[in-house]
Amino acid sequence: MMHSLLVEGIGVQNWTYILVGVTFAIYIGIAIWSRAGSTKEFYVAGSGVSPLANGMATAADWMSAASFISMAGIISFAGYDGAVYLMGWTGGYVLLALLLAPYLRKFGKFTVPDFIGDRYYSKTARVVAVLCALLVSFTYVAGQMRGVGIVFSRFLEVDINTGVIIGMLIVLFYAVLGGMKGITYTQVAQYCILIFAFMVPAIFISIQMTGNPIPQLGFGGTLAEDSGTYLLDKLDGLSLQLGFSEYTEGTKSMIDVFAITCALMVGTAGLPHVIVRFFTVKRVKDARKSAGIALLLIVLLYSTAPAVAVFARTNMIETVSNQPYASVPQWFKKWESTGLIEFTDKNKDGKIQYLANKDENELVVDRDIMVLANPEISNLPNWVVALVAAGGLAAALSTAAGLLLVISSSVSHDLIKKMINPKISEKGELVAARLSAVGAVCVAGYFGINPPGFVAAVVALAFGLAAASFFPAIILGIFYKRMNKEGAIAGMVVGITAMMLYMIKYKLGWFDEVLPDKSDWWFGISPEGFGSVAMLLNFIVSMVIMAFTPAPPEEVQDIVETIRIPNGAGKATH
Amino acid sequence: MSNNKNATAYWKENIGYLLILLTIWFLVSFGAGILFKDTLNSIRLGGFKLGFWFAQQGSLYVFVVLIFVYVRLMNKLDKKYGYDA
Numbered sequence: 001m002m003h004s005l006l007v008e009g010i011g012v013q014n015w016t017y018i019l020v021g022v023t024f025a026i027y028i029g030i031a032i033w034s035r036a037g038s039t040k041e042f043y044v045a046g047s048g049v050s051p052l053a054n055g056m057a058t059a060a061d062w063m064s065a066a067s068f069i070s071m072a073g074i075i076s077f078a079g080y081d082g083a084v085y086l087m088g089w090t091g092g093y094v095l096l097a098l099l100l101a102p103y104l105r106k107f108g109k110f111t112v113p114d115f116i117g118d119r120y121y122s123k124t125a126r127v128v129a130v131l132c133a134l135l136v137s138f139t140y141v142a143g144q145m146r147g148v149g150i151v152f153s154r155f156l157e158v159d160i161n162t163g164v165i166i167g168m169l170i171v172l173f174y175a176v177l178g179g180m181k182g183i184t185y186t187q188v189a190q191y192c193i194l195i196f197a198f199m200v201p202a203i204f205i206s207i208q209m210t211g212n213p214i215p216q217l218g219f220g221g222t223l224a225e226d227s228g229t230y231l232l233d234k235l236d237g238l239s240l241q242l243g244f245s246e247y248t249e250g251t252k253s254m255i256d257v258f259a260i261t262c263a264l265m266v267g268t269a270g271l272p273h274v275i276v277r278f279f280t281v282k283r284v285k286d287a288r289k290s291a292g293i294a295l296l297l298i299v300l301l302y303s304t305a306p307a308v309a310v311f312a313r314t315n316m317i318e319t320v321s322n323q324p325y326a327s328v329p330q331w332f333k334k335w336e337s338t339g340l341i342e343f344t345d346k347n348k349d350g351k352i353q354y355l356a357n358k359d360e361n362e363l364v365v366d367r368d369i370m371v372l373a374n375p376e377i378s379n380l381p382n383w384v385v386a387l388v389a390a391g392g393l394a395a396a397l398s399t400a401a402g403l404l405l406v407i408s409s410s411v412s413h414d415l416i417k418k419m420i421n422p423k424i425s426e427k428g429e430l431v432a433a434r435l436s437a438v439g440a441v442c443v444a445g446y447f448g449i450n451p452p453g454f455v456a457a458v459v460a461l462a463f464g465l466a467a468a469s470f471f472p473a474i475i476l477g478i479f480y481k482r483m484n485k486e487g488a489i490a491g492m493v494v495g496i497t498a499m500m501l502y503m504i505k506y507k508l509g510w511f512d513e514v515l516p517d518k519s520d521w522w523f524g525i526s527p528e529g530f531g532s533v534a535m536l537l538n539f540i541v542s543m544v545i546m547a548f549t550p551a552p553p554e555e556v557q558d559i560v561e562t563i564r565i566p567n568g569a570g571k572a573t574h
Numbered sequence: 575m576s577n578n579k580n581a582t583a584y585w586k587e588n589i590g591y592l593l594i595l596l597t598i599w600f601l602v603s604f605g606a607g608i609l610f611k612d613t614l615n616s617i618r619l620g621g622f623k624l625g626f627w628f629a630q631q632g633s634l635y636v637f638v639v640l641i642f643v644y645v646r647l648m649n650k651l652d653k654k655y656g657y658d659a
Contacts, residue, residue, distance in 0.1 A: 087607055221621055232621045
């Protein structure tokens with residue numbers, strides 16, 4: 001018994017080294033092959049990426065450690081409520097494809113602050129946009145680095161800090177060398193790896209539990225060992241027995257589910273690192289198409305995640321609930337040693353009581369481990385367990401690289417070239433871009449090693465901030481010719497301030513002695529959902545201020561006319 | 575001037591498409607998945623309650639279809655107004 005466990009452990013370890021090593025070699029190889037020679041290649045890959053490649057890169061860019069590692073876990077604990085992430089993070093692409101991507105591509109500049117600055121003919125507007133972009137990107141990237149740390153520390157058995165540093169070096173290498181071009185082609189590879197790594201265990205487990213190889217159908221099917229019972233009914237029953245609410249019902253109020261879904265959708269459409277992706281294709285036509293391809297590829301993972309959530313939840317309850325602690329499986333002990341599973345035998349009966357009631361519950365399971373531990377819980381082969389580690393790293397690294405690029409182009413292009421030193425040479429700007437990428441990696445790494453206590457809170461904030469600031473300004477800039485700089489600037493400032501204040505009060509609790517209770521929330525809307533309210537405020541303030549201030553100059557109105565027509569989109573320019 | 579007229583007509587049709595597609599977008603996600611979830615849950619689709627299915631599966635599929643329909647419609651529209659060059 002001891003012997004076989006030992007061999008199995010070494011097996012997973014070696015497989016992990018092999019798979020992670022091979023994938024890293026691929027990323028570095030691509031970086032060397034596709035390094036950028038000009039600022040155009042560095043910022044937007046020379047605008048010559050095919051819609052398919054761009055769609056894959058967008059999908060990898062978008063699906064972060066949070067999508068890959070945490071989302072299915074969150075859903076498996078939240079049940080129906082998990083739908084806010086599923087609909088929120090995919091529905092935003094519809095807005096992006098229909099309302100933003102084609103027009104921003106036609107506009108043909110490098111960055112989101114470029115658009116805001118030119119459309120609203122104002123340096124102030126550009127500065128506000130740059131600050132929002134930096135704030136959103138930095139908060140987001142800190143979370144990615146933590147994801148890298150978790151995967152490394154568990155699977156390579158190094159400590160979290162070493163894991164973060166290895167991740168930093170790899171990202172640094174290909175982001176600094178390749179710019180957007182290198183990142184795009186690396187992300188194509190990363191998409192393939194992460195989707196394979198997510199689907200393989202899901203299919204295995206679906207067959208095991210329901211006999212259906214398609215997880216999306218399997219979790220709505222009947223049990224493999226009892227064809228009279230539906231899996232979801234069984235899980236609803238188990239949940240009720242343990243004192244939780246029914247899995248398919250959830251606990252959040254309807255208005256809060258509505259608000260969070262809306263904030264995540266709009267936030268997705270307003271995230272600078274996603275928007276900038278659509279500047280890399282040749283024509284407006286391609287921008288529309290690649291948004292569709294990106295969403296198709298994203299939905300492949302997102303529609304599987306709720307199935308994985310149901311499998312994992314059922315499996316976990318059945319494996320541990322009311323079982324003697326002395327006979328728990330090996331994976332339980334392994335995760336216990338990382339502190340991500342905790343068991344306290346409160347009633348001293350030697351058995352694990354997993355219950356909704358906090359006073360009697362004896363088991364605490366971190367949501368982040370569900371996807372990583374799932375293959376082990378189901379006794380899948382070692383190489384599958386290792387594959388999940390490689391997939392998690394691909395997801396975290398691809399998103400971190402995309403964000404770093406936004407940060408570096410914000411600094412070198414929007415700040416240095418457009419504001420501090422407009423005469424900077426092409427070569428000088430490229431050097432500046434690379435140096436700011438190095439700086440950004442170091443800051444991100446610092447946050448990965450010393451995560452501020454509120455990282456999770458701040459990542460949710462990133463969406464709210466993007467929803468409250470960029471989205472209304474860009475939409476009005478395209479669809480409402482009369483919108484002027486006064487309205488847009490006032491709207492962005494009011495939106496982002498309202499969002500920050502609400503988060504600080506109700507999420508971080510800095511204004512009060514203790515964090516205010518749910519019952520104090522405005523209209524019952526949580527801080528995660530407040531982005532929708534802040535976005536509405538932004539729209540209203542913009543419209544009111546605009547009504548009392550002069551219309552934008554003729555040439556700006558002409559720009560709006562031009563971006564509405566798809567043909568004649570040149571390459572993205574300065 | 576006729577150039578301008580052409581552009582205005584194109585834009586009008588474009589907005590018409592957007593309104594229809596975004597209405598469907600709203601109805602499946604916020605409608606079927608959230609507001610009318612409880613009513614729809616009384617209908618079952620195999621093991622799925624229908625409202626739950628829309629929230630965790632159905633909306634996602636509809637989103638993908640919506641974007642591809644939009645791409646098709648717009649490509650046709652571009653051709654009609656001679657903007658497909």
